[in-house]
Amino acid sequence: MSVETLVHQEVLVVRLHGDLDHHSVESIRSEVEKALTLGGYRALVMSFASIDFMDSSGIGLILGRYKKLKEMRGAMALCEINPSLEKILKMSGVYRVLPVFPSEREALAHVKGVL
Amino acid sequence: MSVETLVHQEVLVVRLHGDLDHHSVESIRSEVEKALTLGGYRALVMSFASIDFMDSSGIGLILGRYKKLKEMRGAMALCEINPSLEKILKMSGVYRVLPVFPSEREALAHVKGVL
Amino acid sequence: MSSRVSPSVAVENYIRLQFPSKSENESFARVAVASFVAQLDPTLEELTEIKTAVSEAVTNAIIHGYENSFGEVRIECSILDHTVKITIEDDGAGIEDISVARQPLYTSRPDLERSGMGMTIMETFMDLMELESSPGCGTRVTLVKTVGDDPSQQPS
């Protein structure tokens, strides 16, 4: 598992790679939190393009960041969800609270528009 | 595991795919034997290009076919050996009894020349 | 919480795994089960569903059962025809109220950012999910799924 973070203007983009489970989620969470806090960002895009496996630990990660950004009146979007991820996200109600886009570009545009 | 057999003039070409272990070797052996017998071929090229894993069961397969073809005064060659396979084949003395080529084309040319 | 597949039961093949409650072993557990189940020739989707369900159960044993202290997780996986049966068990804290634990979004550990979706995912991805637990003694999850193109085979 690894995390790639980059910044597009005011938006933090997090690209997740590999397996997202309970073992890997802690270090991912702290990396994302650190990047958000250090940069003072209020907008986050999470890309799942390179995720090989994800269980409900990933749901916790997504909803945890969603709460944080909501408290800060920030914006957040997800992108590049493959079909097997989609099932888990739908089941957990993530689609009801967060916008999901096919591409990172569209997610970025949305989030910038909301800010 | 699967086996792909094709014929180039008088030469039977066998392309191995997947994992070559004790479990898979029996069905491979019988497919190769059937193809050799039915076609009455006296020349064999084995390609390891698509092998993901091989243990000493593969050595048994190679040396078994080598013996058969030698009895028939036929010809045989191997090709597309990756580095990890190379180690096992060298260790077992396969390089001392059988010619090995980088490409199927070269292996075919050699075998046709010998016949 | 201990069970054995007796050879007299009509099981075609099985594996048993045992490992300490370390989060590093979560990926080992799901990969090992998946590579065993592969002999049934499941679709990629079925395999992902099984891996996810196993990952949920093993994670629960580690964080809820043993609360991150040392303990052993045991997995037994057997196949019969096209049906795979997996039990994941721990000798940990156990569950006081199973019907509460099974509710979607219920988690006793929101502090760990758990989503409470583990049980729901197991139920949805498998044909059958059974929970046995005794507080103070441990928990056993049984997961059953029929894979491949033989729908006549029902979980036993």
Next chain:
Amino acid sequence: MSSRVSPSVAVENYIRLQFPSKSENESFARVAVASFVAQLDPTLEELTEIKTAVSEAVTNAIIHGYENSFGEVRIECSILDHTVKITIEDDGAGIEDISVARQPLYTSRPDLERSGMGMTIMETFMDLMELESSPGCGTRVTLVKTVGDDPSQQPS
């Protein structure tokens, strides 16, 4: 032939596997061990060597130990620092003369087109290979290998 990693021994992590002597389980066994060893961050070459050695030992247990009849194969794999120790054991036929069995190209089953290279491959690919066997009771192979870039860690 049975052994336990007692928690008092300084082992960082371990797994135990148990499965019947069916050739379908050869790939399960090597994939499971490899996915466990992956936490040491071995090179692809090291992982292939470990998988191959495990495959040889498991195959031997199935065809020579149990001679293709029913029996159980047990694997224990433990890691400490950068060193992995794997034991593969069976309760099968056992080996009369270990020094003969270890000779390159020696096989008792040329009829099965065995090459007699299994032991040599295990010795070459691992840092240490030990054989214990009692005829009629079973065989235990111990394989040790230090992986990754920490050559100061020696097999214990």
